[in-house]
Each structure stands twice: as C-alpha cells, then as structure tokens.
Amino acid sequence: MSAPSAQQHTPKVSEREARRVAEDARERDWRKPSFAKELFLGRFRLDLIHPHPLPAGEDVRRGEEFLARLREFCETGVDGALIEREARIPDEVITGLKELGALGMKIDVKYGGLGLTQVYYNRALALAGSASPAIGALLSAHQSIGVPQPLKTFGSQEQKDTFLPRLARTDISAFLLTEPDVGSDPARLATSAVPDGDDYVLDGVKLWTTNGVVADLLVVMARVPESEGHRGGITAFVVEADAPGITVEHRNAFMGLRGIENGVTRFHQVRVPAANRIGPEGAGLRIALTTLNTGRLSLPAMCVGSGKWCLKIAREWSAVREQWGRPVARHEAVGAKISFIAATTFALEAVVDLASQMADENRNDIRIEAALAKLYGSEMGCLIADELVQIRGGRGFETAASLAARGERAVPAEQMLRDMRINRIFEGSTEIMHLLIAREAVDAHLKVAGDIIDPDKPLSAKAKAGADAAGFYATWLPKLVAGPGQLPRAYAEFHPAGHADLATHLRYVERASRKLARSTFYAMSRWQGRMETKQGFLGRIVDIGAELFAMSAACVRAEHLRTADDHGREAYQLADAFCRQARIRVEELFTRLWSNTDDLDRRVVDGVLSGTYAWLEEGVVDPSGAGPWIADATPGPSTKDNVHRRIR
Numbered sequence: 001m002s003a004p005s006a007q008q009h010t011p012k013v014s015e016r017e018a019r020r021v022a023e024d025a026r027e028r029d030w031r032k033p034s035f036a037k038e039l040f041l042g043r044f045r046l047d048l049i050h051p052h053p054l055p056a057g058e059d060v061r062r063g064e065e066f067l068a069r070l071r072e073f074c075e076t077g078v079d080g081a082l083i084e085r086e087a088r089i090p091d092e093v094i095t096g097l098k099e100l101g102a103l104g105m106k107i108d109v110k111y112g113g114l115g116l117t118q119v120y121y122n123r124a125l126a127l128a129g130s131a132s133p134a135i136g137a138l139l140s141a142h143q144s145i146g147v148p149q150p151l152k153t154f155g156s157q158e159q160k161d162t163f164l165p166r167l168a169r170t171d172i173s174a175f176l177l178t179e180p181d182v183g184s185d186p187a188r189l190a191t192s193a194v195p196d197g198d199d200y201v202l203d204g205v206k207l208w209t210t211n212g213v214v215a216d217l218l219v220v221m222a223r224v225p226e227s228e229g230h231r232g233g234i235t236a237f238v239v240e241a242d243a244p245g246i247t248v249e250h251r252n253a254f255m256g257l258r259g260i261e262n263g264v265t266r267f268h269q270v271r272v273p274a275a276n277r278i279g280p281e282g283a284g285l286r287i288a289l290t291t292l293n294t295g296r297l298s299l300p301a302m303c304v305g306s307g308k309w310c311l312k313i314a315r316e317w318s319a320v321r322e323q324w325g326r327p328v329a330r331h332e333a334v335g336a337k338i339s340f341i342a343a344t345t346f347a348l349e350a351v352v353d354l355a356s357q358m359a360d361e362n363r364n365d366i367r368i369e370a371a372l373a374k375l376y377g378s379e380m381g382c383l384i385a386d387e388l389v390q391i392r393g394g395r396g397f398e399t400a401a402s403l404a405a406r407g408e409r410a411v412p413a414e415q416m417l418r419d420m421r422i423n424r425i426f427e428g429s430t431e432i433m434h435l436l437i438a439r440e441a442v443d444a445h446l447k448v449a450g451d452i453i454d455p456d457k458p459l460s461a462k463a464k465a466g467a468d469a470a471g472f473y474a475t476w477l478p479k480l481v482a483g484p485g486q487l488p489r490a491y492a493e494f495h496p497a498g499h500a501d502l503a504t505h506l507r508y509v510e511r512a513s514r515k516l517a518r519s520t521f522y523a524m525s526r527w528q529g530r531m532e533t534k535q536g537f538l539g540r541i542v543d544i545g546a547e548l549f550a551m552s553a554a555c556v557r558a559e560h561l562r563t564a565d566d567h568g569r570e571a572y573q574l575a576d577a578f579c580r581q582a583r584i585r586v587e588e589l590f591t592r593l594w595s596n597t598d599d600l601d602r603r604v605v606d607g608v609l610s611g612t613y614a615w616l617e618e619g620v621v622d623p624s625g626a627g628p629w630i631a632d633a634t635p636g637p638s639t640k641d642n643v644h645r646r647i648r
Helices: 015-025 035-040 057-077 080-086 091-100 118-131 133-145 148-154 157-169 284-295 298-320 332-361 367-392 400-405 413-424 430-441 443-453 459-480 503-533 535-563 568-594 598-610
Strands: 173-176 192-196 199-210 217-224 233-240 246-251 262-273
Touching: 035 367, 035 430, 035 503, 035 535, 057 091, 057 118, 080 400, 091 133, 118 133, 118 298, 118 332, 133 148, 133 173, 133 199, 133 284, 133 298, 148 157, 148 233, 148 284, 157 217, 173 199, 199 217, 199 233, 217 262, 217 284, 233 262, 233 284, 284 367, 298 332, 298 367, 298 413, 332 367, 332 535, 332 568, 367 413, 367 430, 367 535, 430 443, 430 535, 443 459, 443 503, 459 503, 503 535, 503 568, 535 568, 535 598
Parallel strands: 173 217, 192 217
Antiparallel strands: 192 199, 199 262, 217 233, 246 262
C-alpha cells in the first residue's frame, strides 16, 4: 500500500472557512493614522509624511558606529564568492557576526542587544546583504520574523528575560509556519500541539525553515485542538531546536541564496512547556501578521542594497564598454535602463527609510506602508537586477568565477538576478501581497457596507448596513470630485528656485488618489460580493497605490535632502525622473483596470485545466524526475538522519 499523501493529513476547509481564518487574524482596528490607507480612500495626507521624520541624534550615533564596524567586517571577513561556491556561510563568519553583536541589532540593550532603530537595522541588512545575500537572509530571518520580534511584542517578561539575552549574542532563531501542503492559507495548518499536563506535544512537518538547519531556538506555529479548558486554534511556541523528537531531515538547495540554511523540520512527540507559549491559544496567526508589519521592511531594505550595487556596476561598466564609437551608456537604449536603475533605487530607498522612520516613531499605523514597501521593493528590485544583466550583455549571463578565470572583473550580475528572484515569493508572494493590501485598502468600505454583500447576514443587518453606507458615502463621495491637485500653486514648496518641479508630481498624486478611490467604489458597486474574486483588478488597484506611495516618498525625501544641503539638487533630479517614469506606469494601470483580458484569461485557464490545449504540449520531453508533487508529511518518527548543526 502506498504511503498516504500530505493532503490526507491537512485539514479540509472550504474557501469561506479559509477566508474567515485569515480575517480573524487581521488587526482590525486603526488606532493611528495611516498615509497609505488614506491614499487608497482618495485623501492625500501629505502632512503625515512631510516634513520627513528624522531619527534622534543618539540613535544616529549608535547606528553609524555599528555600521562602521559591520562594514569593516564585511570587507575583511566575508568572501561572498566562497559562500556562493560552497553554498554555505563559513562558521567563522557567523561567529564573527555574533561577536559583532549583529544577532542583537533589534534587541534592547538591557537584554544584551544593540537596540538599533528600524532605520539602522535596515541599513545594516542592506550592507551585510551586499557582501553576501545569504548573510542578509540569515540576519533578517533571525530578527525580523524569528523568535526575537514576537517575543518583544507579545512575550511575557519571563520569556524575554530567558530568551532575549541568548538571541542577542549566541542563539540563532528560525520561524516555522509553512508546511508541505500549506503556504499562504494558514487555515489548513496541520502541525498539532496537544495539551498534556504542563506541556504541549508537537507533531508535524515544517517546510522552508530559513535558519532551521543551524537554529538554536524556533518559533513554531501549531494547531491546538479545542478541548475543555483550551480554546484551541493556531498558536505560537518557542521551541528549543535540539529538543528530543526534532529532526532536520533535509537541507534545501535553491537557484539563489545558496548559502542559506533552509530545511525541512519534523516534530514527533516533541514536548514544549506551556511557559513557552507566546500569547494565548489561538493568537498565533495574529502574532505572525503583527510581527510582519515591520518585519517586512527588512526585505525591501536589502533590495535597496542590491539597487545601489547594480547602479555602481552599471555606471562603471557602461562608461568603459564602447560600441559604435562611444560608451554604451551614451546609446539611448542603454541609457534608459541606467536612468531607470538610478531613479528607482532612489525611490526604493525613500520608501524604506520613510516607512522605517515612521515605524521607529510609532505615531502612524504602517501595516499598509510596510506591505507596499515589500511588494514594490521586491518587484522593482528584480527588474533592476534584470536590467543590469541586460546592460552587461553576455557578461551578465556569465558567472563571476568564469569571468575571473579568463581575466576579467568577477562581477556576479547573474547571481544577483538569481538571488533577487526569491524576494517576490518570500514573506508573502506578490499575488498574496496584492490580496492582503487590497483587503486593507477596502477596509473602510467593508466596515460600512460589508454586511450588505455578506450572504450569511440577516435582512436586519443588511438594512442597518445600508443606512450606515448611505451616510458614509453621502459625505465621502463628494470629496472625491475636487482637491488641491487641481490648484496650480498647490505644494509650491516642492518647486524651489533652480530645482526640478516636484510640486506637479504631488498634484498628480493627489488627483490620482481620488481617481483610485472612485475606481474602487465603482468596482465594489458593480461586483459587490464578487469583488474578492476580481484579483486582477485588485492587483492593479494595489499597484497604482504602490506607485503613488513611492512617488510621495521620493518627493518628500528629495525635499528633505535639499533642506539638509545633502545632494538636494541631484535628489530633485532623481525624484523628478522617477515620478515621470512612475506616472507612465500609473496611467497604463488605470487603463488596464477596465481594458484587460481577465475574462478571456479565465476561459483559457479552464481549457488548460480540462486538457483542451494538451496538444500544445506535444513535441517535447519532460526532464522532471519522478515523485509526488507534494511530499508526504504524515506525522510520526523520522526515518532520516538529522542534518541539524549548531554553530558555537
């Protein structure tokens, strides 16, 4: 008899149940203002981001001191080519990072950490990631989504006192949520945590556990069954990685980030003290999502670092490589790519720095801003890396080792492209980010009108929702007709003498924000309950919002640099170039809201899945190996060697 498939051990849930689980995990209240939330509602609240917030002097001093030490270590102690070649970060490098205090960048000094701000933490990740993306991933997975962050926000004082000193200096952590048959749909989570006296007993298999191969401490999401005295639900636990019953069964290998210690971890009858539970039972997903609100900023920070490196290589290479009598940079086709890299890198840094500083000040709700930064940074970062490969031509496709072997500079452009590709999947794929942000963007509408389109609500609730919606839209809709974006002198401070005119771009953002809100309202009126199925439309709505947010951040950063006398004129030029490029993309997205192939695409998909076009697949051989599409994740003892290793 064949072994049961992974699906047989995964809870069967309906689409409605899956959506309910995700909805219950959301942070529903908006206690603080949000620039991006207002932007999607057609309200351009420039006052929430301008003047650009600034870090405190002491934070700057400590941050710059650490960056200097980290830079020296990366330049003298890290061999990125060796990590790429051997697909492993040397133990002595990780030990050096520990001694530097890099594991505790975001941990308070009272627990032995460095207590860096989000701004400087992100800059440190960009710096470390430029030396080796695998190092950036290790540090980010440890602090952004690993044990420290959920403990800081939701842990008890005893848990903080017990674990944070270890995590600041010696212990590496990992975050375990994904399973072989569970990705972004947590309702199907199969790993169980059964109460047994003062313990919980964990059973299950976790996949893609970044840092899991070398971790000392794990934060594990598991399902507690409902029983007497236990409300149950998905719950977060801190677990010692060497506890009996834990086996790291496999170290995964990828197209990029070849040095990351990412594996498959099996739990069999693993006893975890109830004291190691983070928060109450059933709060695991909320803890995970709240952790990611700021944790997501680490990924776009490393995209900024890659953009800076791509710009450097593009500048140096394009100035010396000649074709048809002049440097390739002077040919318009190549020059446009260089302009895109420079302008977009400026905007990405503006987005990350602005969102990070707002996170440090804690006066705004940045859940949408952080998600937009992740979405936009990962998409644009991939484009930047791809354009660098194109600019380098055949040398861009050639490995750094091959270039060096034949006597040329070892530029790892193709590695950058491979390393960057995962960012569109890590910590929420682009498609999931579109849905997550779209849900937040329409939150105000669902709060007042959601019951109208909810088939489970009684008529009395629908009637009340209708009355509430009428009142909301009676005051909201008229404000979408006109605004400052139609006034020629609005935002005049963004057009100082002798500088590019950024005021015109901010007026465009204001007008486009209102148009975006009107488009969303029209779509909700048209599709009502079917709105959630219009993922193509929702994705474009979010992409427009991302461009508008990036334009706003770029303009605000440029003005800040001008007033600080820090390359202000050049910053204005870059912001102007970026905004002009972004406006073209926004106009195309607005057109595609209503002129697209979404309906036709669905019909083609139906045909593909039914085999109608199977004849199109003829004429090739399939080099794929044998085996199931999804590995078996049957609970039980491991039959494989434990590849877990600790670095001491």
